[in-house]
Amino acid sequence: GQQLNQSPQSMFIQEGEDVSMNCTSSSIFNTWLWYKQDPGEGPVLLIALYKAGELTSNGRLTAQFGITRKDSFLNISASIPSDVGIYFCAGPTSGSARQLTFGSGTQLTVLP
Amino acid sequence: DAGVTQSPTHLIKTRGQQVTLRCSPKSGHDTVSWYQQALGQGPQFIFQYYEEEERQRGNFPDRFSGHQFPNYSSELNVNALLLGDSALYLCASSFVSRDTGELFFGEGSRLTVL
Numbered sequence: 001g002q003q004l005n006q007s008p009q010s011m012f013i014q015e016g017e018d019v020s021m022n023c024t025s026s027s028i029f030n031t032w033l034w035y036k037q038d039p040g041e042g043p044v045l046l047i048a049l050y051k052a053g054e055l056t057s058n059g060r061l062t063a064q065f066g067i068t069r070k071d072s073f074l075n076i077s078a079s080i081p082s083d084v085g086i087y088f089c090a091g092p093t094s095g096s097a098r099q100l101t102f103g104s105g106t107q108l109t110v111l112p
Numbered sequence: 113d114a115g116v117t118q119s120p121t122h123l124i125k126t127r128g129q130q131v132t133l134r135c136s137p138k139s140g141h142d143t144v145s146w147y148q149q150a151l152g153q154g155p156q157f158i159f160q161y162y163e164e165e166e167r168q169r170g171n172f173p174d175r176f177s178g179h180q181f182p183n184y185s186s187e188l189n190v191n192a193l194l195l196g197d198s199a200l201y202l203c204a205s206s207f208v209s210r211d212t213g214e215l216f217f218g219e220g221s222r223l224t225v226l
Contacts, residue, residue, distance in 0.1 A: 041219055
């Protein structure tokens with residue numbers, strides 16, 4: 001089945017630093033979604049991307065839909081303590097947005 | 113405006129027992145999806161309900177079943193529990209008219225099977 005590979009698995013950064021993480025697939029996706037999960041909570045949608053090459057921002061977050069449709073990137077600028085959490089990429093399984101495939105996540109820790 | 117609510121938040125069962133988890137979608141949403149999240153993993157799709165029917169199903173055995181009520185709330189039932197069923201069960205709601213993958217998740221029900 002479809003798989004999404006996220007890297008890195010975990011990151012430790014200093015407050016104020018910029019962060020970059022990515023997600024790749026062997027299959028083409030027509031939508032890329034980035035979710036964040038805080039401890040004890042459900043995932044929250046951060047950014048949705050619908051067109052190859054699209055670059056979308058949400059505050060300090062910027063995500064890009066790769067031209068090949070097989071990858072996506074998420075950047076966080078000037079990290080703050082509340083950025084701590086697990087970031088998941090996700091995409092429609094076999095083209096159907098009724099069912100999402102999630103990556104295994106990138107665990108972000110922000111050090112003061 | 114209430115978001116997605118799930119109950120119970122935590123529960124402990126023993127192998128072979130049955131469990132029912134409940135979900136109320138975000139106000140105005142008509143579609144409910146269930147995901148299983150094992151420790152250290154991303155959520156895995158179980159199934160989606162719309163108009164009281166199972167609309168899509170993931171790769172889960174028949175021990176996993178669900179129901180949607182006329183008020184759009186939903187239940188997830190798991191029979192003959194196995195140790196491997198221990199996980200966080202997440203409910204997510206959305207509009208059927210916006211099949212975009214933009215889901216609103218609840219906080220989840222943490223199931224431990226002993």
